[in-house]
Amino acid sequence: MNVAAQLVLLIAVGQAPSRIDSCVQCHKDLRDNRLSAPVIQMQNDIHSGRGLSCVNCHAGDDKQSDKKRAMDPAAGFIGKPRPADVAPFCGKCHSNAEFMRAYNPAPRVDQEAEYKTSVHSKRVAEGDSRPATCISCHGSHGVRAVKDATSPVYPTRVVETCGRCHVDPEYMKPYKIPTDQLAKYMSSVHAEALFKKLDLSAPTCNDCHGNHGAVPPGAASVANVCGTCHVRQSGLFQNSPHKPVFEVLGTGDCLACHNNHDTSHTTDAMLGTDQQAICTSCHTDGAGFEAAGRMSRAISLLSERIGSAEATLERATQVGMEVSRMTFDLNEARNHLIDARVVVHSFSPNELEAVVKPGMDITARAHQQGLQALEEAAFRRKGLALALVVIGLAILAIYLKIRDIEKVSSEPN
Amino acid sequence: MSGTTPNSLWQWFDKRIGLEIVVNAAREKEVPIHRHTVWYYFGGMTLFLFTVQAVTGMLLLLYYRPSTENAFESVQFIMAQVRFGWLIRSIHSWSANLLVAVLFIHLFSVFFLRAYRRPRELTWITGMLPLFVTLAFGFSGYLLPWNTIAFFATQVGTEVAGVVPFAGSFLVRFLRGGNEVTGATLTRFFAFHVAMLPALSVVIAGIHLLLVQRHGMSVPFSAKPRPLKTMQFVPNFLLRDLIGWLSALAALATLSALFPSELGQKADPFAPAPAGIRPEWYFMFMFQTLRVMPAKIGPLEGEILAVTVFGMAAGLLFCVPFIDRQANTGRKNRLLLLSGWLAVVYILVMTVLGYRR
Numbered sequence: 001m002n003v004a005a006q007l008v009l010l011i012a013v014g015q016a017p018s019r020i021d022s023c024v025q026c027h028k029d030l031r032d033n034r035l036s037a038p039v040i041q042m043q044n045d046i047h048s049g050r051g052l053s054c055v056n057c058h059a060g061d062d063k064q065s066d067k068k069r070a071m072d073p074a075a076g077f078i079g080k081p082r083p084a085d086v087a088p089f090c091g092k093c094h095s096n097a098e099f100m101r102a103y104n105p106a107p108r109v110d111q112e113a114e115y116k117t118s119v120h121s122k123r124v125a126e127g128d129s130r131p132a133t134c135i136s137c138h139g140s141h142g143v144r145a146v147k148d149a150t151s152p153v154y155p156t157r158v159v160e161t162c163g164r165c166h167v168d169p170e171y172m173k174p175y176k177i178p179t180d181q182l183a184k185y186m187s188s189v190h191a192e193a194l195f196k197k198l199d200l201s202a203p204t205c206n207d208c209h210g211n212h213g214a215v216p217p218g219a220a221s222v223a224n225v226c227g228t229c230h231v232r233q234s235g236l237f238q239n240s241p242h243k244p245v246f247e248v249l250g251t252g253d254c255l256a257c258h259n260n261h262d263t264s265h266t267t268d269a270m271l272g273t274d275q276q277a278i279c280t281s282c283h284t285d286g287a288g289f290e291a292a293g294r295m296s297r298a299i300s301l302l303s304e305r306i307g308s309a310e311a312t313l314e315r316a317t318q319v320g321m322e323v324s325r326m327t328f329d330l331n332e333a334r335n336h337l338i339d340a341r342v343v344v345h346s347f348s349p350n351e352l353e354a355v356v357k358p359g360m361d362i363t364a365r366a367h368q369q370g371l372q373a374l375e376e377a378a379f380r381r382k383g384l385a386l387a388l389v390v391i392g393l394a395i396l397a398i399y400l401k402i403r404d405i406e407k408v409s410s411e412p413n
Numbered sequence: 414m415s416g417t418t419p420n421s422l423w424q425w426f427d428k429r430i431g432l433e434i435v436v437n438a439a440r441e442k443e444v445p446i447h448r449h450t451v452w453y454y455f456g457g458m459t460l461f462l463f464t465v466q467a468v469t470g471m472l473l474l475l476y477y478r479p480s481t482e483n484a485f486e487s488v489q490f491i492m493a494q495v496r497f498g499w500l501i502r503s504i505h506s507w508s509a510n511l512l513v514a515v516l517f518i519h520l521f522s523v524f525f526l527r528a529y530r531r532p533r534e535l536t537w538i539t540g541m542l543p544l545f546v547t548l549a550f551g552f553s554g555y556l557l558p559w560n561t562i563a564f565f566a567t568q569v570g571t572e573v574a575g576v577v578p579f580a581g582s583f584l585v586r587f588l589r590g591g592n593e594v595t596g597a598t599l600t601r602f603f604a605f606h607v608a609m610l611p612a613l614s615v616v617i618a619g620i621h622l623l624l625v626q627r628h629g630m631s632v633p634f635s636a637k638p639r640p641l642k643t644m645q646f647v648p649n650f651l652l653r654d655l656i657g658w659l660s661a662l663a664a665l666a667t668l669s670a671l672f673p674s675e676l677g678q679k680a681d682p683f684a685p686a687p688a689g690i691r692p693e694w695y696f697m698f699m700f701q702t703l704r705v706m707p708a709k710i711g712p713l714e715g716e717i718l719a720v721t722v723f724g725m726a727a728g729l730l731f732c733v734p735f736i737d738r739q740a741n742t743g744r745k746n747r748l749l750l751l752s753g754w755l756a757v758v759y760i761l762v763m764t765v766l767g768y769r770r
Contacts, residue, residue, distance in 0.1 A: 320673040322492035384670035391663045402652050
């Protein structure tokens with residue numbers, strides 16, 4: 001059916017004529033899947049949803065039924081852009097604040113500029129076709145909004161998207177970088193938060209490396225990268241005696257103790273002078289060794305005392321004593337313990353002990369009140385026994401009195 | 414007053430308020446002895462437990478503060494800081510439970526012995542009323558600690574009032590002091606619990622006792638051999654009563670010392686309702702009925718039907734002396750007897766089922 005016939009038919013059934021897109025008309029029937037698939041993929045594409053079509057990106061003339069005229073390079077048609085041309089290709093619109101405002105009132109239009117600072121972009125500019133361009137992560141046809149859970153750049157899918165290249169040893173061979181980052185990351189506390197607790201604020205690849213401007217964070221900037229979330233720890237570390245030393249050693253601040261991709265749950269055992277403590281990997285004696293011991297002892301002691309106070313209050317609760325206020329107050333001691341674990345990053349035993357002390361005072365009070373409650377419970381039981389004896393004796397006396405009265409009244413005069 | 418010896422003091426009061434009349438009435442009062450005499454003690458037991466409630470309630474009032482900001486904290490203070498506060502609150506709570514149980518026993522013993530028969534119709538009615546007043550005491554008192562369970566149980570309980578035909582929405586707003594359970598509900602329940610309901614129960618229980626005194630103890634038809642032996646109310650029956658009261662006191666002391674009242678968590682109106690909300694045991698049979706009731710029974714709403722049936726059953730219970738016209742002839746009323754036993758079995762079964770879920 002030609003275009004004129006279609007128009008006649010649509011007018012006859014009373015419908016408004018839809019625009020005929022010759023790109024779609026031709027490509028949907030092509031046998032080569034590479035050429036026909038975009039027609040299907042574009043059905044769920046965010047651009048298509050906003051009313052954009054093939055010509056908005058590829059140019060050409062979609063009103064022409066002749067393919068040479070429709071895809072005439074002289075008329076500006078661009079087929080498949082080369083890797084180095086992809087960023088400018090997308091940037092035509094995405095770097096244009098005025099254009100983007102029509103679709104999103106608060107657009108980011110610096111992605112292309114940011115991308116140019118990335119390792120990916122630099123290698124692509126050198127003629128390497130392997131590194132990522134816009135379409136490597138977002139897709140070409142069938143692009144979804146970032147907040148769409150099916151988008152390859154949705155937080156829970158980022159590792160899979162980056163991993164497509166970065167876990168492939170063969171693909172990454174020319175760049176001589178490790179390919180175990182994904183495996184390490186999946187064992188980390190961050191992955192646990194993201195995938196098990198579904199905490200979308202937990203960091204994935206792009207939160208540390210940047211997304212469009214992806215680069216490996218340098219040793220000097222690691223504390224800043226971690227500090228975007230772990231603000232207080234980072235601040236304490238910046239003023240700690242470790243900061244200048246780590247800078248000289250080039251150990252990468254936070255990474256020296258916590259690793260990067262496989263950042264695991266922190267434990268109190270990481271601190272101290274025992275063999276498994278991380279401190280002993282550098283400090284085997286001297287002031288640092290002493291400081292590690294003091295900090296470890298302070299935290300362990302508070303942790304133990306909280307556990308002991310909890311157990312006492314629990315025993316008191318089980319025997320029916322009202323200790324809910326003290327149980328609630330114990331939360332404050334737990335807060336001090338959490339605070340102390342943060343203050344460790346100052347690497348100052350004095351600062352840490354100042355935080356631990358109020359927690360110790362609370363636990364001492366809680367423990368004392370728990371013991372008093374247990375004593376009170378024992379006192380109540382003794383009081384009950386005594387009361388029951390007194391009541392029993394009173395009942396016996398009344399019983400004897402009744403017997404006495406009724407004996408007298410039943411005796412013949 | 415001319416002298417200060419006990420005897421002259423007695424005479425001084427006797428001349429003014431007639432103490433001798435009371436003493437003579439007590440001296441002349443006799444209690445029949447037969448195989449059902451034991452049920453007479455439940456009336457006295459009810460009075461004893463009511464007195465315990467009044468005394469412990471007044472003591473609790475010294476510290477309790479009825480507001481959403483202070484109610485929970487003041488009960489916490491009573492339980493943890495006030496000397497013997499835990500004992501007073503626990504006795505108040507346990508005694509309330511025993512009181513309801515004793516009232517039910519008293520009700521059913523009077524029902525099955527047909528002690529409501531002429532001329533004791535009003536004694537029956539003034540005995541029934543305190544049962545409903547006591548249930549209202551229990552319902553209003555449950556909210557006063559302002560803890561999570563009480564808050565949500567009150568929300569569910571007051572919602573039930575909403576299905577009462579015609580007056581439902583008014584009743585809910587009246588009980589809650591608004592559309593939701595809030596501080597206004599707490600203030601209102603406090604007023605019910607410590608002012609209106611006590612005044613009402615004192616008046617009704619006073620009339621009930623006067624009527625009991627006027628008509629004497631009812632003797633069942635089955636009591637034999639006639640003429641029945643009797644015992645003096647003072648001291649023989651009263652001393653036996655005293656044994657019962659002391660036993661109840663021992664039970665209260667034991668329950669309070671071994672299982673003191675819990676307090677739980679402070680109510681948070683914005684928190685989701687916790688699992689396992691249930692009312693006090695004496696409302697469980699009604700709660701369970703509403704739970705198993707289908708949404709629709711024919712053209713009627715299941716809940717509305719259940720509430721209407723319970724309302725009608727309560728109304729019929731009041732009318733028992735007028736329904737059972739054969740009571741004074743001594744002939745059995747099999748239908749009424751069967752209804753009574755069915756009610757007992759229904760209450761027991763639904764209560765057990767309610768706790769098994």
